[in-house]
Each structure stands twice: as structure tokens, then as C-alpha cells.
Amino acid sequence: MTAIFEAFRFKQKDTFMHGLDPRTTFFMAVSFSIIGMLFLQIIPLLLVFLSMIPFILLARSTRQWFKSLRGLAYLAGFILIINSFFISFSFAISTVLRLVVLMTAFSLFFLTVHPDDFALALIKMHIPYEFAFAFSMAVRYVPTIATETETIRDAQMSRGLELERGNVIQKVRNYIPILIPIIVSSIRRALQVAESLESRAFGSTATRTSLYDLKLRKSDYGMMLVAAVALAFALYVAFVVRIQFPYLLPDWFFWGFPF
Amino acid sequence: MFEYESGHPVLRGLNVELEPGQVVGLMGENGAGKTTLVKQINGLLKPTTGAVYVDGVDTRETSTAQLAKKVGFVFQNADHQLFADSLHAEVAFALRNLDFSKEEIDDRVARYLELFELTRYKDQSPFLLSGGERKRLALASVLCVEPKILILDEPTQAQDALQKEKLLKFMDSFRDPEHILVLVTHDVEFAIKAVDRLLVLSQGQLIADGSPHQILSNPRILDRARLLPPQLTQFAHKLAEQFPEFPLNVATVSEAVEAVNQLIRSQR
Amino acid sequence: MLDNISLSIPQGAFIGLVGPSGCGKTTLARCLNGLIPHFHPGELEGTVIVQGLNSQDHHAHELAQKVGLVFQNPENQLVAPTVERELAFGPENLGVPRDEIRQRVETLLHQHHLEELRDKAPYELSGGEQQRVAIAAVLALQPEILVLDEPTANLDPLSAFEILQLIAYLNQEMQLTVLLIEHRLELVLPHIQELVVLNKGQLVARGPPREVFHNPIVAEIGVAVPGMIQLLKQVDNPRIRSTTPLSVEDAVNTILKEVRS
Numbered sequence: 201m202t203a204i205f206e207a208f209r210f211k212q213k214d215t216f217m218h219g220l221d222p223r224t225t226f227f228m229a230v231s232f233s234i235i236g237m238l239f240l241q242i243i244p245l246l247l248v249f250l251s252m253i254p255f256i257l258l259a260r261s262t263r264q265w266f267k268s269l270r271g272l273a274y275l276a277g278f279i280l281i282i283n284s285f286f287i288s289f290s291f292a293i294s295t296v297l298r299l300v301v302l303m304t305a306f307s308l309f310f311l312t313v314h315p316d317d318f319a320l321a322l323i324k325m326h327i328p329y330e331f332a333f334a335f336s337m338a339v340r341y342v343p344t345i346a347t348e349t350e351t352i353r354d355a356q357m358s359r360g361l362e363l364e365r366g367n368v369i370q371k372v373r374n375y376i377p378i379l380i381p382i383i384v385s386s387i388r389r390a391l392q393v394a395e396s397l398e399s400r401a402f403g404s405t406a407t408r409t410s411l412y413d414l415k416l417r418k419s420d421y422g423m424m425l426v427a428a429v430a431l432a433f434a435l436y437v438a439f440v441v442r443i444q445f446p447y448l449l450p451d452w453f454f455w456g457f458p459f
Numbered sequence: 460m461f462e463y464e465s466g467h468p469v470l471r472g473l474n475v476e477l478e479p480g481q482v483v484g485l486m487g488e489n490g491a492g493k494t495t496l497v498k499q500i501n502g503l504l505k506p507t508t509g510a511v512y513v514d515g516v517d518t519r520e521t522s523t524a525q526l527a528k529k530v531g532f533v534f535q536n537a538d539h540q541l542f543a544d545s546l547h548a549e550v551a552f553a554l555r556n557l558d559f560s561k562e563e564i565d566d567r568v569a570r571y572l573e574l575f576e577l578t579r580y581k582d583q584s585p586f587l588l589s590g591g592e593r594k595r596l597a598l599a600s601v602l603c604v605e606p607k608i609l610i611l612d613e614p615t616q617a618q619d620a621l622q623k624e625k626l627l628k629f630m631d632s633f634r635d636p637e638h639i640l641v642l643v644t645h646d647v648e649f650a651i652k653a654v655d656r657l658l659v660l661s662q663g664q665l666i667a668d669g670s671p672h673q674i675l676s677n678p679r680i681l682d683r684a685r686l687l688p689p690q691l692t693q694f695a696h697k698l699a700e701q702f703p704e705f706p707l708n709v710a711t712v713s714e715a716v717e718a719v720n721q722l723i724r725s726q727r
Numbered sequence: 728m729l730d731n732i733s734l735s736i737p738q739g740a741f742i743g744l745v746g747p748s749g750c751g752k753t754t755l756a757r758c759l760n761g762l763i764p765h766f767h768p769g770e771l772e773g774t775v776i777v778q779g780l781n782s783q784d785h786h787a788h789e790l791a792q793k794v795g796l797v798f799q800n801p802e803n804q805l806v807a808p809t810v811e812r813e814l815a816f817g818p819e820n821l822g823v824p825r826d827e828i829r830q831r832v833e834t835l836l837h838q839h840h841l842e843e844l845r846d847k848a849p850y851e852l853s854g855g856e857q858q859r860v861a862i863a864a865v866l867a868l869q870p871e872i873l874v875l876d877e878p879t880a881n882l883d884p885l886s887a888f889e890i891l892q893l894i895a896y897l898n899q900e901m902q903l904t905v906l907l908i909e910h911r912l913e914l915v916l917p918h919i920q921e922l923v924v925l926n927k928g929q930l931v932a933r934g935p936p937r938e939v940f941h942n943p944i945v946a947e948i949g950v951a952v953p954g955m956i957q958l959l960k961q962v963d964n965p966r967i968r969s970t971t972p973l974s975v976e977d978a979v980n981t982i983l984k985e986v987r988s
Contacts, residue, residue, distance in 0.1 A: 316812070355534045360556030360604075377542045400865065405788075410815075616880060716961045
């Protein structure tokens with residue numbers, strides 16, 4: 201089930217998608233998501249889904265994305281069954297499709313944007329530095345905390361802790377000797393990091409400078425235009441055409457399973 | 460007491476047997492495989508090929524929890540173990556996991572808190588103790604199980620001289636035919652005083668096994684394992700260059716003093 | 728935590744600060760760059776003056792440009808995603824113009840032999856490399872004083888030795904004033920001009936290493952007296968006993984000289 205996270209793990213690659221400014225990728229991801237949410241019908245959703253595949257290919261991240269899809273299978277199956285039972289199979293399929301579209305839209309972002317560039321983008325979008333920095337540091341410390349968790353688990357198991365022992369309640373309580381050291385250790389770490397930050401003048405001026413800068417290029421403007429047009433078109437179809445002139449839409453637009 | 464060989468990608472071609480009554484030192488550069496090796500002893504890791512036998516038991520068929528009765532592992536950072544509401548609960552943790560009776564638990568907790576001079580903090584939270592006290596608490600909570608094999612991972616880190624002396628005394632008391640003590644460390648000065656037999660790992664392979672003095676004065680081994688020779692060893696070797704009769708295996712200051720006095724007398 | 732300490736440190740000095748666990752060395756170090764009283768609440772009686780600045784009247788960030796503080800755990804001093812950005816972090820905080828930041832970063836990468844590590848993330852570095860980066864990152868603010876709180880505690884012997892050599896170099900060649908808190912003094916003793924010994928918050932001894940180590944109180948309180956010094960102090964020869972070797976060579980030469988005369 202944790203394979204779901206594969207499509208959200210950044211890997212440094214030299215592709216067109218990786219070279220885009222994070223703000224562009226973010227805009228594209230949001231656009232795709234909105235478009236995905238606009239439609240309930242199977243065929244349009246399928247079209248949206250298919251239109252995102254070229255971008256995944258451009259980012260050369262198909263394998264990771266596939267792994268995530270497989271991880272998603274459980275959740276999808278669950279949704280499929282519940283919705284088929286209570287509403288209809290057609291609806292269930294379209295719900296699953298929406299889920300996949302949403303997931304793919306954001307995985308496109310996380311696959312191609314480096315966490316620190318994301319923090320930089322946040323700053324450029326005038327989010328206060330402290331938040332962007334907190335995010336950036338959180339990402340930086342993930343491997344550290346992961347390693348520490350393993351060590352703590354090893355230490356407690358060496359004292360006879362059996363994680364699989366007992367009923368469900370007991371199993372949850374078995375994790376306390378692991379959770380508490382992680383929390384305490386993280387608090388200690390936070391204090392030490394804070395001292396290091398203070399010692400290097402963190403927060404001393406409101407006009408903080410930066411070594412690197414993000415610049416929008418022609419390719420960025422191009423992609424944002426494409427995304428904007430697609431979004432505008434989708435909005436038009438969803439709100440104007442579908443409501444006021446539904447007869448203009450071809451029959452296959454509304455196709456669904458008879459059940 | 461046990462032997463093993465391993466084809467683990469981190470460790471290769473090891474074939475070692477540890478005898479009871481010894482303090483065994485394990486040294487090597489970071490990433491050499493020291494931690495991987497000691498984790499084989501209490502079953503946290505199992506060998507990919509080959510086998511590890513602890514007191515006659517094959518670790519591949521035993522869980523770490525079961526091995527915890529025989530093998531005590533004190534990790535480098537005490538804060539990675541402490542979690543309970545009180546010192547009593549902390550020390551009792553391992554005993555409870557291993558299904559000791561309530562009377563036995565109470566008895567052992569009292570004894571070991573006393574041994575490590577922590578009784579007055581019995582009902583306090585472990586987190587309120589000082590760094591050195593927390594380390595002693597971690598030791599107490601592992602030792603109360605009275606394991607036959609004890610693994611200490613970098614116990615001298617950030618300890619001052621008095622604390623190291625106490626540790627040395629404690630390790631001495633563990634030296635008897637029923638026990639084995641494995642010391643994983645970088646501290647060459649401490650190792651040369653504490654250890655009977657030294658194993659050196661480098662890049663997953665055993666590059667030395669034997670007398671600490673010989674090994675810690677071998678430049679090739681020291682270089683590969685990123686170690687510095689203890690000062691006394693350097694001293695002995697430099698003097699021996701001019702006076703070949705000077706003993707090379709001085710481990711403590713008193714031994715060195717004796718040797719120097721002897722040298723001075725002999726030169727009169 | 729600290730009781731009646733009166734200390735003045737001349738520019739360019741290399742001072743070793745020692746004492747048993749809990750003696751107040753860490754507290755003292757934090758007084759020097761303003762962490763006490765600005766970051767850690769408490770009562771500060773007396774004054775700390777750093778290059779003319781009274782620590783209570785000036786912000787931590789002003790003091791950070793005078794005194795760099797390096798801590799024990801290198802992992803918790805590296806906050807940026809890459810080494811390069813770590814070095815830039817301090818100047819960025821001060822609002823230094825981009826060109827100058829670039830210049831400082833390049834100089835530090837070169838001076839501290841960190842060029843190959845430029846794009847590496849903290850978790851990809853060894854302990855010794857991390858600490859080297861931490862030191863360089865602190866120097867990016869261009870302080871003239873460097874205070875180090877047990878910088879080699881978490882390192883293997885060879886890395887510890889390299890870091891201590893770096894610190895000696897920074898003192899001698901770059902004229903930085905250095906205050907070093909360290910248990911393993913023997914590796915750096917020849918470079919230290921003065922030792923300050925604390926115990927239970929009080930200053931119990933101070934002076935050149937040769938003097939301080941002859942003071943019996945030092946060993947009593949739990950300070951690790953280097954093996955060579957202990958050795959020579961117990962030898963059956965009054966002339967040898969009166970010397971204080973600062974290194975293995977020192978000790979050997981002293982004995983050879985005596986034996987041959």
C-alpha cells in the first residue's frame with residue numbers, strides 16, 4: 201500500500217517537465233485537478249486522463265506513476281464496490297477516474313519539482329519565508345528521522361519488545377516505546393537546530409536575500425498558456441454548454457454503463 | 460560460545476567464534492559493518508548466507524525478543540530507548556516483555572537502580588535526568604535481564620574521564636566465564652585498556668583479529684579502519700626505535716611508568 | 728549554572744575550555760554569542776563584552792557576526808538541502824547582496840576543500856564532512872571569534888584529528904580567536920595557549936597547559952589529563968617529573984635527553 205507514495209517522490213532527471221519553473225507545474229497540476237472535478241461523465245474524464253499521459257511520458261516517470269497506480273488499486277476497488285452498491289456502476293467508474301486524475305495531476309508536480317525549488321516558489325508567491333523554510337527543513341530531515349525511527353525500533357526490540365504480539369489494542373500500545381523516543385528526540389533536535397539558526401542570524405532582517413532565484417522562461421509561459429486555455433475550454437463546456445445547450449454535446453458524451 | 464559466517468552484502472566471508480570470559484573490541488571505519496555485525500548477535504539482522512549461533516541457538520530460527528534473554532544491547536544514544544513514566548517502569552520494561560514475575564521484576568529493578576546509583580530517582584521521569592544519568596539508566600534497563608552476552612555501542616562517547624573510569628570498572632566486573640562483552644568503539648585509548656581481543660572490520664571484511672597492541676600499532680590496519688594509534692602505543696614504538704628492549708605492549712600509564720623507570724635504571 | 732566567572736580572552740588566542748560533565752562549559756560558550764541571554768531565558772548577572780559589544784544590549788544576529796558557534800552534533804547544524812545553500816544560509820539571513828553571497832560561498836568552498844561536496848545533501852555526507860561544512864557555514868558570517876562546543880564528540884578518530892587540525896589552522900593562519908571545548912585535548916594540545924578549567928560553574932584553574940596540568944585539582948575533578956603528561960609525572964626522575972610534554976614527541980624527546988645525559 202505504501203507504493204502509493206512512489207509517484208510523489210522527486211527524482212532528479214533532465215526532462216522538459218523537470219526544467220519548468222515550479223509555479224508553472226503547480227498551475228498545471230491545479231488546472232488538471234479542476235478540470236477533473238468539473239465532469240462526472242465517464243468519457244470526458246477518460247479524455248482528461250488520457251491527455252495527462254503525454255506529460256508523464258515527458259517527465260520520463262512512467263514507472264513510478266505505474267507503481268502508484270497499483271498502490272491505488274486497493275482504495276479504487278473499495279470505492280468501486282461501495283459506489284456500485286449504493287449508486288451505480290457507472291458512477292463508481294467515474295469516481296475512480298476522478299481519483300486517478302487528481303492523483304496524476306499532483307504526482308506530476310511532486311515528481312518534477314525539487315523540494316527546495318518548491319520552497320523558493322512559495323517565497324516568490326509571497327508566502328512568508330518562515331513557512332517556506334519550515335517546509336524545506338521538514339523535507340530535509342525526513343531521511344534523518346526515518347533512520348532514527350529504525351534505530352529506536354531496534355533498541356526496543358532488543359529489550360524484548362514484540363510489535364506483533366497481542367490483540368489489536370495491544371498492538372497499538374506496542375508502538376508507544378517507539379513513538380515516545382521519536383517525539384522526545386525530535387524536540388531535542390528542534391532545540392539544537394534552533395540554536396544553530398539563531399547563531400547564524402536567522403530572522404534578523406525582513407529583507408532576506410537568496411543565492412538562487414527562480415525565473416520564468418518562454419517554455420513556462422507557453423505551458424501556462426496551454427493549461428489556461430484547456431481550463432477555460434473545460435469550464436466553458438462544463439458550465440455553459442452542458443447547462444444551456446446540452447443538445448450541442450454529442451451522444452457519446454453522456455455514455456454510461458446501463459447499471 | 461558462538462560462531463558465524465556471513466554472505467550479507469555488507470559483511471562478507473566472516474568466520475568468528477567468541478569465547479566466554481572475554482571483552483571483545485570491535486573497531487572499523489564508519490560503514491565498515493560494525494553495527495551490522497553486532498545486530499546479527501541479537502537477531503535484529505539475519506545472515507543471508509551462513510549462520511549465527513548464540514549459545515547454541517540458531518538466530519535465524521529465533522526472534523530478537525527471544526534472544527533478548529541472552530543478549531543485551533546498549534545502544535549508543537540512551538535517548539533512543541527511554542520512554543517510560545518513571546525509572547522503575549523504564550527498567551521493568553525489558554523484564555515485563557520477557558515475562559518475569561512481578562516479584563522478580565520488583566526485586567531486580569530495585570537492585571539495578573541501586574547498582575547504578577539511581578534509586579533516589581525511582582519515581583521520576585527519565586527525561587529529567589542528566590545526560591550521564593540517562594546513560595546509566597539505559598545500562599540498568601538492559602543489564603537487569605542479566606544477559607550472558609552484552610553489547611555496548613560507543614559507550615564512551617561524550618563521557619568525561621571519571622565516567623570512563625567507572626565504565627572501565629564495570630566492564631571489568633563483567634569479565635567472567637559466564638559472560639562475553641562486545642565493545643563497539645572508536646575510542647582507541649579506551650579500547651587498549653579495556654579489551655582482551657580486538658576485531659577490526661573494514662568494508663565488510665575482517666582485517667584483523669587478535670591482540671589489541673599488535674593491531675593498534677599496525678599502520679596498514681589503522682589506515683584502512685581510519686583509526687589513530689593510542690598515544691601510549693606511539694610512545695612505546697618511538698622509544699623502542701632507540702632502545703629495542705622497551706616493551707611495545709604497554710596498555711596503561713602505570714605499565715609505561717614501570718617500563719620507563721626500568722629503562723632509566725638500565726642505562727645508568 | 729555559572730558562578731562568579733571573570734574571564735578575558737585576547738585577540739588571536741587559542742583557548743581550551745575543559746571541565747567535567749555539567750561544569751558549565753556549554754553554558755559559558757552560549758554566553759559568548761548571545762544565545763544566553765537572548766535565546767535561553769534566565770538571569771544573567773554581570774556582563775559579557777564581545778569586541779566592544781555588550782551581549783545584553785545587542786541582538787543575537789549582531790553578535791553572530793562577531794562570534795561563530797559550532798555545536799557538537801553536525802547533523803543538527805545543517806538545515807539546507809545542499810552544502811552550497813548551507814554556506815549561503817548565514818549571509819542570506821543578514822540580507823547580504825547576492826553577488827557577495829556567491830563570492831563568500833565560492834571562497835569557503837575552496838578554502839575548506841568542499842568543492843566536490845557542493846551539491847550534496849546533508850545525509851549524503853560523513854560525520855567529518857558534515858562538521859567541516861558546519862564550520863564553514865558559521866564562518867560565512869565572517870566572525871573573528873570561533874567557539875566550538877565539543878565539535879569532535881560524534882566523530883571517528885581520524886575525522887576528529889582532521890577537524891582539530893582545521894581549527895588550529897584557522898587560528899594560526901586565519902588569525903581567528905578560538906575557544907575550544909574538548910575532552911580529547913591531546914590531539915590539539917601543542918596549539919593551545921591557555922587552558923581554562925571549570926568545575927560546578929566555577930573557574931578553578933587557568934593558565935598555560937604546562938601550569939594547569941601540574942595543578943592536582945584538575946585530575947581530581949575528572950578532567951582527562953593527557954596520558955603523556957600523567958606518564959612523565961610519575962617517572963622516577965625529578966627532572967623528567969617537572970616537565971609537561973604536550974605531545975608524544977615531546978615526551979619521548981624528554982626521556983631520551985635525560986637518559987643520554
